[in-house]
Amino acid sequence: xxxxxxxxxxxxxxxxxxxxxxxxxxxxxxxxxxxxxxxxxxxxxxxxxxxxxxxxxxxxxxxxxxxxxxxxxxxxxxxxxxxxxxxxxxxxxxxxxxxxxxxxxxxxxxxxxxxxxxxxxxxxxxxxxxxxxxxxxxxxxxxxxxxxxxxxxxxxxxxxxxxxxxxxxxxxxxxxxxxxxxxxxxxxxxxxxxxxxxxxxxxxxxxxxxxxxxxxxxxxxxxxxxxxxxxxxxxxxxxxxxxxxxxxxxxxxxxxxxxxxxxxxxxxxxxxxxxxxxxxxxxxxxxxxxxxxxxxxxxxxxxxxxxxxxxxxxxxxxxxxxxxxxxxxxxxxxxxxxxxxxxxxxxxxxxxxxxxxxxxxxxxxxxxxxxxxxxxxxxxxxxxxxxxxxxxxxxxxxxxxxxxxxxxxxxxxxxxxxxxxxxxxxxxxxxxxxxxxxxxxxxxxxxxxxxxxxxxxxxxxxxxxxxxxxxxxxxxxxxxxxxxxxxxxxxxxxxxxxxxxxxxxxxxxxxxxxxxxxxxxxxxxxxxxxxxxxxxxx
Numbered sequence: 001x002x003x004x005x006x007x008x009x010x011x012x013x014x015x016x017x018x019x020x021x022x023x024x025x026x027x028x029x030x031x032x033x034x035x036x037x038x039x040x041x042x043x044x045x046x047x048x049x050x051x052x053x054x055x056x057x058x059x060x061x062x063x064x065x066x067x068x069x070x071x072x073x074x075x076x077x078x079x080x081x082x083x084x085x086x087x088x089x090x091x092x093x094x095x096x097x098x099x100x101x102x103x104x105x106x107x108x109x110x111x112x113x114x115x116x117x118x119x120x121x122x123x124x125x126x127x128x129x130x131x132x133x134x135x136x137x138x139x140x141x142x143x144x145x146x147x148x149x150x151x152x153x154x155x156x157x158x159x160x161x162x163x164x165x166x167x168x169x170x171x172x173x174x175x176x177x178x179x180x181x182x183x184x185x186x187x188x189x190x191x192x193x194x195x196x197x198x199x200x201x202x203x204x205x206x207x208x209x210x211x212x213x214x215x216x217x218x219x220x221x222x223x224x225x226x227x228x229x230x231x232x233x234x235x236x237x238x239x240x241x242x243x244x245x246x247x248x249x250x251x252x253x254x255x256x257x258x259x260x261x262x263x264x265x266x267x268x269x270x271x272x273x274x275x276x277x278x279x280x281x282x283x284x285x286x287x288x289x290x291x292x293x294x295x296x297x298x299x300x301x302x303x304x305x306x307x308x309x310x311x312x313x314x315x316x317x318x319x320x321x322x323x324x325x326x327x328x329x330x331x332x333x334x335x336x337x338x339x340x341x342x343x344x345x346x347x348x349x350x351x352x353x354x355x356x357x358x359x360x361x362x363x364x365x366x367x368x369x370x371x372x373x374x375x376x377x378x379x380x381x382x383x384x385x386x387x388x389x390x391x392x393x394x395x396x397x398x399x400x401x402x403x404x405x406x407x408x409x410x411x412x413x414x415x416x417x418x419x420x421x422x423x424x425x426x427x428x429x430x431x432x433x434x435x436x437x438x439x440x441x442x443x444x445x446x447x448x449x450x451x452x453x454x455x456x457x458x459x460x461x462x463x464x465x466x467x468x469x470x471x472x473x474x475x476x477x478x479x480x481x482x483x484x485x486x487x488x489x490x491x492x493x494x495x496x497x498x499x500x501x502x503x504x505x506x507x508x509x510x511x512x513x514x515x516x517x518x519x520x521x522x523x524x525x526x527x528x529x530x531x532x533x534x535x536x537x538x
Contacts, residue, residue, distance in 0.1 A: 020116035021101045024123050025094055031127045032093070034408035035086050035134045040432065041425035042135050044340075046454035047469050049085060052077030054463040057445060063258035066467050068269040071249060071262075072190040073138045082458065089136040092144050097123060099147040100347060106154040107163070107316045107351065108358070118354035125346045130398035132340035138191035139343035145190060146197040147347065149183030152176050153201060158234050162208040162315045169230040177234050181241020189245055192270050193330035193344060198242065200323040200348075205231035207318045210307045277335050280395055295329050305379070312375035320355055321376070324348035324383055328390070337396045345387065356380035428453060431523040435496070436460045438521050442493035442534035450508060451498025453526065465490040471501055484508055491515070495529040 104115040156173040187194035209227040253262035288294040302325045327345040360377045411421045422429040447462035466486030516529035
């Protein structure tokens with residue numbers, strides 16, 4: 001009994017100390033419960049699961065099935081079902097949120113209130129459907145890797161030299177630097193824009209160096225050499241850590257005979273993708289700032305302001321605003337209005353919101369003192385304003401969150417059927433689930449969909465007959481002949497032709513009419529064809 005009481009006391013003390021994190025994690029879990037009953041409705045998730053299922057059946061990534069992202073997201077999607085993928089995401093975000101909370105505490109010098117506020121903003125922004133936080137998108141998995149890397153780094157003198165204004169690095173935590181680099185690299189191998197989070201990590205050393213040099217009126221060149229010499233080994237070891245997973249990934253795909261395909265589709269295709277979007281406005285100045293050169297200029301100006309006006313910005317705020325600028329840059333690489341792209345901003349955004357409120361309150365309550373850090377909150381408000389203006393300019397349309405939870409409650413109370421609930425997510429749901437039932441009469445590993453409906457591949461646990469999961473990739477790579485040959489070779493039991501697909505593909509339609517027939521079951525959004533020897537009845 002005494003031992004039991006001791007455990008209770010320990011738990012009570014732990015909850016007393018960690019209540020902000022506990023509240024945030026409970027909120028996260030409760031808000032994510034509806035994620036577990038969603039249908040197979042979201043396109044990108046359908047692609048991830050399709051590729052993951054294909055890999056489970058021995059298909060080689062990039063060589064035999066492709067998408068344009070780096071590989072880790074596809075390995076994570078080898079969970080066999082959407083439910084497992086969603087459970088993985090919930091566990092991932094619980095750990096990610098804990099890492100964010102402790103990192104925020106470090107930035108806010110152990111103050112629990114601003115760290116708690118930042119964590120609440122983080123949980124809400126990464127969990128609500130507004131920016132697709134309910135979907136296992138790459139950005140959410142990137143956060144986990146990046147925040148673990150930054151949390152490890154925050155326990156070292158490398159970060160302390162900025163946050164605590166220590167003079168020079170005297171001891172080095174080499175393993176921490178290496179491990180931090182590995183985690184940051186895993187972020188890049190999940191989605192390429194995480195490169196900008198690596199740049200943010202280098203910012204600790206940069207601002208510690210420039211702050212020390214600008215504070216020294218004499219012998220600035222000597223101070224610069226001393227600081228750079230102290231930080232250079234850290235950057236080198238972190239660089240080695242960053243290279244290790246990338247080199248391993250290259251060796252892996254080369255050993256599988258897919259080295260060139262990995263280079264083409266996993267890495268280089270991102271540059272092509274980033275430059276192919278047309279902006280919805282024509283103002284020359286705005287157009288310039290949305291070019292790569294314009295973003296570099298804007299980021300350079302922000303860095304210059306944070307460097308030269310160091311007396312009016314706290315060191316922690318220098319890093320936070322620098323990270324926010326880099327995250328905004330990363331989210332705008334392709335200038336596309338997809339809500340989940342802006343999830344990458346959320347960690348820095350949450351810190352800016354909490355930091356601005358915290359520092360603004362401190363300034364207002366100490367009017368008798370000289371407020372030397374007034375520029376930080378002002379810059380924070382300015383950057384937040386720019387961010388929201390960009391969302392308006394690019395016509396980014398967040399998903400409705402109230403309707404999402406209202407529909408779930410109606411389902412839980414039996415006020416709507418599962419079919420009606422599913423159909424509210426996407427118009428293809430009724431057709432897709434009905435098609436899966438029809439296709440059960442002729443088991444097959446393969447399926448061909450002419451059009452865009454990757455959710456049906458994942459739902460039916462069937463893999464594409466060729467390398468492509470959607471028709472726009474076939475058209476983008478002009479891979480009609482390759483796709484036709486793969487289709488004829490595999491001869492799947494069923495073929496789906498989407499009503500929305502109007503592109504010419506004469507060889508395909510000729511082959512279809514000669515070897516397949518329309519199933520007697522009718523669908524609203526596509527036509528389902530069955531091979532002649534596969535008998536389908538209504």
